[in-house]
Amino acid sequence: MCETRPCAWRDQGDRGGVCVIRVLLAEDVQMVREALASLLELEDDVQVVGEVGNGEDLLAVAEKTQPDIAILDVNMPGLDGLTGAERLREQLSGCRILVLTVLDAPNVVRRAQDIRVDGYMVKNAPAEQLVHAVRRVMAGERVITPELALAAWEGEPSPLTAREADVLRLVAAGAESAEIAELLHLSPGTVRNYLTAVVAKLDARNRTDAVRIARDAGWLLSS
Structure with missing residues (x-):
């Protein structure tokens, strides 16, 4: 689901023409997305020019709307926010990126740092902090919520190999072993062996528990 809004340039009366910060929102929970859009639209210098409800729509809507800044949720269906951020960097190099998350998993934070997103915030931050962060990012600053910065120093790297992560990611998406x-392009027996290894490495009860553990740690985001 996506919605495209008209280009933004507002005449601010006595202050003359003021260039408005054009924002693209990517958030899969519609109520949250609409609330964020309404919050940002209250500001005279901000306009939401596009909204997407899944990662697959992100690049097409970004190309159409040419935002100044994209606000991306980390966990979205189809294409996660950090992978979307990487691809958006390649497609629209001038677009700044602010990532929102409910996760403080060290591995997720480190990956966001590796991608060099412009801002990284937890969703439970006060609303005014988001507006302030948008302006700071547009001014060329990097913004990160303090608890996320602390989390980057903690935790261990993923114990899963790239192929094990691929297999578990598909399990998380609901795929069965044959699929x-x-x-x-593996044999069913090889898939079962991978899953047995994953469950053992994560000290999980079963594959469902392994998905939970890996997801909470941020190890299932696409690489």
């Missing part, structure tokens, strides 16, 4: 084998 995973076909998608990854």
Whole structure:
């Protein structure tokens, strides 16, 4: 689901023409997305020019709306926010990126740092901090919520190999072993072996528990 809004340039009366910060919102929870859009639209110098409800729509809407800044949720269906941020960097190099998350998993924070997003905030921050962050990012500053900065120093790297993560990511998406084998060009027996190794490495009760552990740690975001 996506919505495109008209280009933004507002005449501010006695202050003359003021260039408005053009924002693209990517958030899969509609109520949250609409609330964020309404919050930002209250500001005279901000306009939401596009909204997307999944990662697959992100690049197409960004190309159409040419935002100054994209606000991306980390966990979205289709294409996660950090992978979307990487691709958006390649497609629109001038677009700044502010990532929102409910996760403080060290591995997620480190990956955001590696991508060099312009801002990284937790969703439970006060609303006014988001508006302030948008302006700071547009001014060329880097913004990160303090608890996320602290989290970057903690935790261990993922114990999963790239292929194990691929298999578990498909399990998380609801795929069965036979489907995973076909998608990854593996034998069903090899897929079962990978899943057995994953469950053992994560000290999980079963594959469902392994998905929970890996997701909470931020190890299932696409690489």
